[in-house]
Amino acid sequence: MSVQTWTWIIVGITFTLYFGIAIWARAGSTKEFYIAGGGVSPLANGMATAADWMSAASFISMAGLISFMGYDGGVYLMGWTGGYVLLALLLAPYLRKFGKFTVPDFIGDRYYSNTARTVAVFCALIVSFTYVAGQMRGVGIVFSQFLQVQIHIGVIIGMCVVLFFAFLGGMKGITYTQVAQYCVLIFAFMVPAIFISFNMTGNPVPQIGMGGTLENGSYLLDTLDDLHTKLGFSEYTSGSKSTWDVFAITCALMVGTAGLPHVIVRFFTVAKVRDARKSAGLALLFIAILYTTAPAVAVFARTNLIETVSEKKYSDIPEWFKNWENTGLIAWADKNNDGKIQYVAGNALEGKKPIFTNARGSNGERILENASMKTNNELYVDRDIMVLANPEIANLPNWVIALVAAGGLAAALSTAAGLLLVISTSVSRDLIKMQLRPNISEKSELMVARGSILVAVVIAGIFGIYPPGFVAAVVALAFGLAAASFFPAIILGIFDKRMNREGAIAGMVVGISLMLFYMIRYKTGLIGVMDPRPASEWWFGTSPEGFGTIAMLVNFVVSMVVSRLTPAPPQHVQDIVENIRIPSGAGKATH
């Protein structure tokens, strides 16, 4: 059977499963809608957290990014797992004990202030929207690949599907769909990895195969280092970023992980404090399975890619190459007219994305308008396709290729649904119920929640169609924003009894503004107003992805100074702090 047929079958089966679960677990009350009723088992919550967490970026982009970054890719691996240690040790148990529905709930009560709550809501919205934009893009890429349509049509299809889950099921539906999605995505990620690892190194465990030897007896990683050096790239196992920048990015990603509202909220859904701790551990275990495999996949993919294309004739190149070229994610310009692909260091293009004319060249390739004549590199490969194309590059059976498409969809959809829920909760509960209309009935609150999901999906879709960069790069900025805003306010709220309203608000506002400023100035620019400034002007050589670390430190300092200059929090708040430090008597989460 063809890849196309297999894809239809596997995606069809998995989607039927998700829809079935979504209908079975639809939410009837706000409590079910927001926190799945509060009785999810640690195991189910661990899987759901893992699926919620492992997004299109983890599944589709991360291994690809790493395969182009080499050692530097470690920032994502450590950053996106190490945060769970912080989450398990510093946040999850206490927030569960506190027993509310959302992060702004905690901020609002702990800092006895609706202003603080509002600031937290806006931070949650900014973080979640930045993050969800990346997810919609990922959904679009996968759909466009297997339906052979334009990416923006893929995004629109994805929007409709996500809307269905989130709309119907709320947190309850999402949680149980995510358990299923975790199983699909991890299976889909592991099967090709195991195949390729076995084919290349004779060892079926990718984590070990990565350090194994090839048929000719030399170590895989050494071979890859040699290939890289020969083609003019820097050695795979050593990085090109500065030590400080690697440090800053890793830290921002870790702290951001622990501060992401859609991750934190998962720990409100378990019954007890000890369940919250345990499910954080399980979540990381489930995540680690993919995260320790991804760097292996990166090495396999990189080696395979170089060996398949380098110095090969375009006319002899396998079918997958031309398919991806048709979607615009691979481009080749025969600069020296030898009909062979030269893949060496340097940008193949002027600008970031290929621009094609409608014509075909003498070898049948799509003609590029913006091939750069300054370098000898003829090949442009979009980082996002590495995982999706990997099974094809490695010549795996068609059903494996189809499985990867289903896994990518599971990853993107589960995360997007979780994020959209946080967005709608922020609006329906934290803004409308807690502030604007406290007397709203449960039924209307549910309606508002569902309505805001609809609006959020549309906005997210627009971001997905006009994305500001690679999927993972956009997502990385959401972490900086979370690190710069929530993390200090929550940590200080638990560990510093003296922290007060003034300090927390000042810290959050300064932190997120600074991060936004830096991000716009050096990464995204403002469309029509200014372009991003070059890397040479970065403060202390800190990239926008790593700047969350600095913004977080500034947040901490501002919070501490301001809180010590203003009155201590009232006694009942200090009692709350005493209380959340003790696990017993957590009870059920309440309004």
Add this chain to the structure above:
Amino acid sequence: MSGKKAKEYWSKNLRYLAILLSIWFVVSYGCGILFVDELNNFRLGGFKLGFWFAQQGSIYVFVVLIFVYVKWMNKLDKEYGFDEE
């Protein structure tokens, strides 16, 4: 609950956190980033050691750390009678 008991419980909790987070820092930022070049002079099979810590080892340690924490805290809760039914 008595304030003294709660205080003692909390300071033990903080000590556990200090131990676990130090290990967390050393394996990731230490072995994986700051001293990666030094460690890369050593090898673990086909891996350079520093590279292995950055892309594999630190993640394994993270998982272990959380489960150690879960174990310690469950014991501590019981010791102080703060465990839930």
